Amino acid sequence: MIEVHSLTKRYGAKLAVDDLSFVVQPGTITGFLGPNGAGKSTTMRLILGLDAPTSGTALVHGKAYRDLRAPLHDVGAMLEARAIHAGRSAYDHLAAMAATHGIGRRRVEEVIDLVGLRDVARKRVGTFSLGMGQRLGIAAALLGDPQTLVLDEPSNGLDPEGILWIRTLLKNFAADGRTVFLSSHLMSEIALTAEQLVVVGRGRLIADASVAEVVARASENAAVRVVTPDADVLAVILTREGATVIRDGDGAVEVHGLPSPRIGELAAREQIVLHELTPGQATLEDAFMALTGTAVEYHAAESAVVA
């Protein structure tokens, strides 16, 4: 379990994390979502005791990370930025990490096999591809057989087979009653992996809910497609009810601002024939865009102006 209370981190004039509070529960995979520069990596570094918060606290299993006596057994972490000396072999890197906790050679060999790095374990990490580096990072995170995993963009650089592999690994890990906290800027990846979501933008909390809830909430605002021979009449009625109606041609209209059951009721009352009534279904992508639309740090338009 990870508990973040009023966490704030200021770097000079820039507020990277702004009064952030959320809880990551065990037994489920929690996705940590936000646009680039939203403060995801900073929040993770604060949780892992690498950076000190300006104010607020981040607790892992009820303790500040720095107070954990054998942290690798509590938390396995992989940061987005490489945290491995390029001149060392994968085996030596893991052995050096393991030695701090008295973890034996057998476990080192075990995690090397688990992530599929057996053939390159004795090669220098500097020669590794991005995907191999990610696998080594995951091996290091699993070394202490931890209760909680904190992974920053774990599927970066992995091939489709690798992405599927890590998804299965994380699901089994959570099914075991452990905690998984996983950041990504890829909505599709989170939608397939996570059950819970923590969404941040500009260092602030935007949403803390289940994936299903977030999608349902976004779907409420999604457009409803209606096909009717009496489009003109229907448009007048719906507009009077406060909806925005956009004519689509072929008798189809797109209705914004009214849920589909209400549209159906109104049509029935006026005895308008409907050929089609399709509730809007938002994807997590839509939900994410809706949530973070105002909180995106770097808009494409802004960078276009600079360029």
Added chain:
Amino acid sequence: MSAAAAVRVTPAAVLRSEWIKLRSLRSTRWSLLAATVSMAGLGALVAAVQMNRWTHLEAHDRLTYNSLDPAVGGWHLAMLAVGVLGVMIISGEYTTGMIRSSFMAVPRRTPVLFAKLGVYAAVTFGLMLVASVVSFLAVQAIVSQRGLQHGLGDPGALRVVVGTALFLTVLGAFSLALGAIVRNTAGGIALFVGLLFVLPGITAILPATTGDAIDPYLPLSAGSAVATVVFESPHHLSPWGGFAVFCGYTVLAIIVAAVLLVRRDA
């Protein structure tokens, strides 16, 4: 999945981890080899040249020739390798990001610094003591052709042989602390070179009385006193007094490094 679960991270475990880190880098092995070869070989090379040119030397130089200083003269070169490696042992972790892995495993951080210092000091002292003894024996064998040899039991002989190893060991710790303060390789090496080699040049342009008063206390003059028998300048500290001053600077640098290590974001 099973892991032999340690109840907590112990200093001994962190030492073991740092030992694995030290021996698993190619750059470390080459630097240590360079330091050892320099320490063991440079004195003999210089002594051989001196013996070869013996008849061309000034009469004064021949009369005052002391084979103990060339016996451990390798430190002049070995100190570069030892100092640069000292900086790199920790700055390399910052430039590659490895330091984050180290601190995630040992979140109290200072044990990482102390373990690095402990492992590096032990390795440096062992190698440099062997190299210093080898150099001493080689140089005495070479100068025996002119009957200038000394035994380890002669006054000052054992002191310079052991003192040279001690000086280089503390020098390694000093540069490691500098690397931890600066956190990048180029900056760390620049600071090391500045404090050891550039500072004496600055005191040289000061008025003589001021320069003579300051010079003995500079890191290099103070630290190398224990590795010296015949001093070039009359202004110098006693061998062990100078070494104690150098140890003082090193302890100071380590304290600053430890405080910054805990306070700064990694």
